[in-house]
Ligand SMILES: N[C@@H](CSCc1ccccc1)C(=O)NCC(=O)O
């Protein structure tokens with residue numbers, strides 16, 4: 001696969017073919033425009049087909065990402081898709097070394113579909129044209145990591161209960177040298193994680209709390225970076241039940257946990273030179289006679305009382321205990337939580353960017369830079385006292401678990417801030433908007449669950465420890 005009709009690889013192949021390639025290309029209308037692909041028969045025994053891919057050269061700085069790399073991702077995606085169904089197993093991609101990682105990421109993500117049997121028709125083996133490239137291979141791993149998150153998110157609630165999710169964490173990460181601790185209901189209650197338990201107790205599926213530790217022998221920095229991910233394997237809303245239309249999408253309400261685990265996979269595979277600690281509270285949110293009722297009051301692990309006025313605002317209840325535990329027990333130097341937290345974030349940003357709430361400018365700058373590099377962007381949201389005031393105080397407790405309709409994402413972030421010590425740089429990623437896609441906005445991610453922003457989380461760790 002070769003980008004446009006003018007680059008060096010094309011010229012070499014054309015010369016070798018005695019200018020037949022150029023003749024075919026001219027007959028097909030000349031070099032492809034951005035988004036187009038021309039497939040040429042190859043006279044070279046080494047290749048069955050040569051695909052010439054048009055690449056955009058638009059570079060608008062206000063896009064807030066490395067547009068050149070994103071153009072390469074798009075071109076590779078279009079090329080791979082044009083080869084679908086042709087029984088081509090292996091694709092060599094002609095790409096410059098500075099874009100090789102982006103090409104690898106895109107190839108791997110484009111070649112993925114949830115239905116494993118359909119993958120047979122899509123090329124699955126990729127390399128750089130006639131050479132080995134470490135950057136490209138790293139890109140393949142990062143694409144694979146995001147695919148792991150997509151797979152977990154697509155899995156329906158009956159096939160991915162908290163117990164099954166926890167088993168998958170062990171199977172995926174322990175062989176890579178990540179220590180994985182899995183705790184159940186008794187431990188959650190012993191820890192006084194009563195806010196977490198208030199969500200889980202309505203389901204017959206046992207909740208799990210998974211703790212993952214990557215600690216390499218060789219470190220660039222001694223600090224611990226912590227990740228926390230919301231893991232609601234199905235969110236029915238509980239007693240405050242959701243409308244039935246599209247309720248099946250809530251199989252992806254463990255997206256925060258999925259991208260957290262996928263980031264740990266990438267961190268271990270690519271041997272991030274520092275300690276990364278991750279936790280995921282996992283539960284189902286179901287209505288039953290055991291479920292929490294609107295108006296119930298619980299005391300969270302940190303001693304704060306919470307009035308549960310809306311059982312569908314459950315994410316912050318699991319997360320608040322997980323954040324408190326992670327901060328107190330592991331004392332990280334920085335912490336990011338990821339959560340499909342609010343419908344308001346879907347309205348605010350759609351699948352354009354992850355909404356990030358962060359008071360620490362250094363951490364925010366690191367996250368923004370990372371999103372710029374991966375193309376999976378972050379957008380800073382307001383994290384003011386004003387929004388915290390909307391959820392506190394409440395009639396019968398220190399905090400209310402809902403701040404009402406206005407600025408729902410910001411008041412949710414305000415709620416979480418009551419559980420993170422002020423001296424720990426912390427960012428909250430509301431990933432509800434980027435949870436899924438119609439498939440029309442990004443050429444390398446098909447319709448469905450996206451696994452976003454796995455690569456931006458990984459890149460943030462990489463930038464932090466390098
Ligand atoms: N599970 C969360 C977020 S639901 C957000 C969403 C909606 C539609 C498609 C994708 C994501 C939840 O229940 N939040 C409560 C709330 O926002 O009120």
Ligand SMILES: [Mg+2]
Nearest residue numbers: 152153155251
């Ligand atoms: Mg799922």
Ligand SMILES: [Zn+2]
Nearest residue numbers: 235312313314
């Ligand atoms: Zn909910």
Ligand SMILES: [Zn+2]
Nearest residue numbers: 232235253315
């Ligand atoms: Zn939820």
